[in-house]
Amino acid sequence: MPTLKLPDGSVRSVPPGTRPRDVAESIGKRLAQAAVAARVDGVVRDLDRELPDNGAGEVPFAILTDRDREALDVLRHSTAHIMARAVLRLFPGAQLAFGPATESGFYYDIDSPTPIREDDLPRIEEEMRKIIQEAEPFERFERTTPEARALVSDLGQGYKVEHIDDKFLGEPSLSFYRQGEFIDLCRGPHIPNAGKVGAFKLLSIAGAYWKNDATRKQLQRLYGTAFFSKKDLDAYLTQLEEAKKRDHRVLGKQLKLFTISPLVGSGLILWMPKGATVRGILEGFIKDELLKRGYEPVYTPHIGRLELYRTSGHFPYYRDAQFPPMYANPAASALDLAQHRLAAGVLDEKKEQEMAAFMKATGLDVWAYDSFGTQEEKLGAVNQYVLGVIEVMNLDVPDYAQAKTHAERAAVLLKWLEQQEGFLLKPMNCPHHIHIYKAEARSYRDLPVRLAEFGTVYRYEQTGELNGMTRVRGFTQDDAHLFVTPEQVEAELKSNLDLVLFVLKSLGLNDYRVRVGLRDPNSDKYVGAAELWDNAQRTLIETVQNLGLKHTIEEGEAAFYGPKIDFVVRDCIGREWQLGTVQLDYNLPVRFNLEYVGPDNRPHRPVMIHRAPFGSMERFCGILIEHFAGAFPLWLAPEQARVFPISDKYAEYGKKVEAELRQAGFRVTGDYRADNVKYKIREASVEKVPYMLIVGEKEQSAGTVSVRDRALGEGKEAELGAMPVAELIRRLTDEVKEKRIRQTSGAVAAAVEGGEKFAD
Ligand SMILES: [Zn+2]
Ligand SMILES: [Zn+2]
Numbered sequence: 171m172p173t174l175k176l177p178d179g180s181v182r183s184v185p186p187g188t189r190p191r192d193v194a195e196s197i198g199k200r201l202a203q204a205a206v207a208a209r210v211d212g213v214v215r216d217l218d219r220e221l222p223d224n225g226a227g228e229v230p231f232a233i234l235t236d237r238d239r240e241a242l243d244v245l246r247h248s249t250a251h252i253m254a255r256a257v258l259r260l261f262p263g264a265q266l267a268f269g270p271a272t273e274s275g276f277y278y279d280i281d282s283p284t285p286i287r288e289d290d291l292p293r294i295e296e297e298m299r300k301i302i303q304e305a306e307p308f309e310r311f312e313r314t315t316p317e318a319r320a321l322v323s324d325l326g327q328g329y330k331v332e333h334i335d336d337k338f339l340g341e342p343s344l345s346f347y348r349q350g351e352f353i354d355l356c357r358g359p360h361i362p363n364a365g366k367v368g369a370f371k372l373l374s375i376a377g378a379y380w381k382n383d384a385t386r387k388q389l390q391r392l393y394g395t396a397f398f399s400k401k402d403l404d405a406y407l408t409q410l411e412e413a414k415k416r417d418h419r420v421l422g423k424q425l426k427l428f429t430i431s432p433l434v435g436s437g438l439i440l441w442m443p444k445g446a447t448v449r450g451i452l453e454g455f456i457k458d459e460l461l462k463r464g465y466e467p468v469y470t471p472h473i474g475r476l477e478l479y480r481t482s483g484h485f486p487y488y489r490d491a492q493f494p495p496m497y498a499n500p501a502a503s504a505l506d507l508a509q510h511r512l513a514a515g516v517l518d519e520k521k522e523q524e525m526a527a528f529m530k531a532t533g534l535d536v537w538a539y540d541s542f543g544t545q546e547e548k549l550g551a552v553n554q555y556v557l558g559v560i561e562v563m564n565l566d567v568p569d570y571a572q573a574k575t576h577a578e579r580a581a582v583l584l585k586w587l588e589q590q591e592g593f594l595l596k597p598m599n600c601p602h603h604i605h606i607y608k609a610e611a612r613s614y615r616d617l618p619v620r621l622a623e624f625g626t627v628y629r630y631e632q633t634g635e636l637n638g639m640t641r642v643r644g645f646t647q648d649d650a651h652l653f654v655t656p657e658q659v660e661a662e663l664k665s666n667l668d669l670v671l672f673v674l675k676s677l678g679l680n681d682y683r684v685r686v687g688l689r690d691p692n693s694d695k696y697v698g699a700a701e702l703w704d705n706a707q708r709t710l711i712e713t714v715q716n717l718g719l720k721h722t723i724e725e726g727e728a729a730f731y732g733p734k735i736d737f738v739v740r741d742c743i744g745r746e747w748q749l750g751t752v753q754l755d756y757n758l759p760v761r762f763n764l765e766y767v768g769p770d771n772r773p774h775r776p777v778m779i780h781r782a783p784f785g786s787m788e789r790f791c792g793i794l795i796e797h798f799a800g801a802f803p804l805w806l807a808p809e810q811a812r813v814f815p816i817s818d819k820y821a822e823y824g825k826k827v828e829a830e831l832r833q834a835g836f837r838v839t840g841d842y843r844a845d846n847v848k849y850k851i852r853e854a855s856v857e858k859v860p861y862m863l864i865v866g867e868k869e870q871s872a873g874t875v876s877v878r879d880r881a882l883g884e885g886k887e888a889e890l891g892a893m894p895v896a897e898l899i900r901r902l903t904d905e906v907k908e909k910r911i912r913q914t915s916g917a918v919a920a921a922v923e924g925g926e927k928f929a930d
Contacts, residue, residue, distance in 0.1 A: 275395030687727030
């Protein structure tokens with residue numbers, strides 16, 4: 171008999187065959203009405219599906235309503251079914267591929283004999299509305315796998331047949347969901363009936379490959395979103411509109427903050443003078459704070475020896491995410507890839523294609539590598555290739571020819587490679603900082619040692635993953651490594667969190683939470699003793715609780731060497747951004763044999779804390795551009811004020827005002843072109859210049875300027891009137907000193923309110 175443990179801690183036993191709906195009804199009519207699905211032992215299940223009877227023990231159980239994020243995912247996936255049903259009615263013969271819920275909605279990949287166009291979307295929406303109106307139930311049923319295969323085949327759904335053949339032939343049975351005439355192979359869960367869909371919208375159509383494989387058929391991906399209420403949908407659509415206006419890639423170009431050149435390389439940010447100014451101010455601000463908190467600055471180079479990263483474990487462990495290693499001996503580069511292949515076996519399809527292209531390019535592709543089918547054939551070809559390189563380059567790789575298995579060959583090659591001088595573009599700063607720690611004998615009196623650097627690192631992100639400043643191939647972390655005694659861990663964590671909170675507040679990012687990532691107690695992928703982990707995890711949780719921070723605790727989210735804290739910030743239009751992390755590390759101190767001399771005069775092992783609270787300057791600035799919609803607060807604005815003489819006659823006075831402000835430390839320019847002032851003000855407003863200073867006869871004779879504050883608006887309301895230059899300087903000085911945040915618009919506030927519901 172299943173025994174359920176409810177969220178309030180109460181326990182109830184229910185007879186076999188009970189459905190979550192029955193439990194909801196026994197609790198209350200309102201709950202049963204609001205119920206969407208249930209979470210049973212961590213798994214979301216249908217409201218009308220019988221509870222599993224796993225015998226002994228209490229099973230955690232919760233009814234999910236429109237207030238739960240998981241229920242929203244169920245709703246959205248169900249809306250994907252409804253969309254597919256509508257499409258099949260309007261586009262007979264269409265075939266369905268995959269249709270999951272996503273972070274912000276859902277999609278379905280569809281192969282229609284008549285291609286679906288954007289202007290078909292209203293028609294599909296209309297059909298969906300009819301389906302929702304009828305509020306038919308989603309009914310789950312199961313078939314044995316052969317029956318299931320026959321069913322999808324009868325339904326004319328070839329992609330589903332292929333999917334079963336690929337993935338599920340070993341399963342005894344498969345589940346389907348039926349809604350009216352529409353039947354779909356699906357794991358579920360689903361909402362009880364279509365009437366639960368409060369509001370939805372189809373958003374766009376894009377191309378997508380079957381199984382995301384570029385060598386296979388291109389399908390159409392129909393995107394949409396759905397919510398429990400119209401209000402939530404409206405808030406989301408407002409947010410989308412706002413996000414479009416704030417896109418840092420667009421604003422970055424418009425405001426001349428940064429650029430990316432294909433010739434320099436995709437994912438490599440070129441900071442233009444204005445962007446560099448913003449970044450420089452931010453870096454200066456953080457540096458000042460670090461000095462106050464006992465950090466010491468260091469600088470380290472952009473590359474390091476492969477040996478260094480072999481010691482740290484970053485190479486070859488993360489090699490797929492790194493730029494290829496640089497060897498002094500060109501033969502080593504060729505053999506490095508082959509060694510990797512022999513050691514790892516055949517990799518994914520994309521990497522296999524790269525390997526084939528590489529072997530072709532070297533002219534050693536006499537074995538037609540890419541036409542081989544089996545793993546053994548491919549590895550055999552790699553082996554032939556290695557023998558070819560060794561012969562052509564006349565290399566001395568002892569024992570290679572005698573090695574019998576691919577693993578042995580890989581081991582022999584590795585030994586040879588390890589003797590070759592090689593370098594890696596720095597993927598992480600830690601190993602470099604560790605060697606600064608190691609450069610001196612350390613005593614417990616020296617600890618904590620806090621080494622900080624805006625350290626630039628490189629990762630080889632796939633081209634398709636790159637995105638403006640937020641996904642790049644080279645970035646500068648606001649990095650620091652702390653070497654502390656075990657007793658100092660808690661205080662240092664607290665001080666780190668303090669620092670992040672202070673900086674977030676300074677930037678008006680007041681809505682945030684932290685995520686505490688713990689190890690998965692059932693996994694053995696973590697290094698270090700259990701009691702060290704327990705201790706570290708407890709410390710992290712207590713620190714977060716003591717600071718009164720909004721937080722979530724997530725098992726399985728730790729790094730393999732220690733638990734961590736992530737910051738998740740919500741920007742002013744309600745989107746969440748993950749910033750950097752604070753991580754506790756017991757592993758690298760062991761790998762690098764770090765020590766300090768304790769009060770007992772014996773060597774002890776320090777603990778490391780890695781922290782880069784903003785992740786990277788690139789990403790952080792990208793987020794700030796979107797958060798402020800390019801209109802930075804005065805202290806960050808690359809151009810703080812612009813002077814406009816109303817005619818040539820007052821240019822001289824304008825230049826004098828400009829010089830006075832510059833003398834007072836402000837970033838100011840003047841516009842002395844012949845165009846009319848109204849036009850020039852408009853331009854400055856588009857360029858998000860906070861203060862516009864107009865000078866003419868009146869101002870010149872009184873020694874004043876007429877001031878417009880962009881934050882107040884675009885029309886007359888922006889006029890602050892004439893004020894003496896000294897008064898203006900006082901005003902600007904105060905605003906900078908207080909790091910005052912300028913305005914946010916009404917639409918934005920509304921979007922935030924709408925987004926609030928699923929905050930936790
Ligand atoms: Zn489904
Ligand atoms: Zn680190």
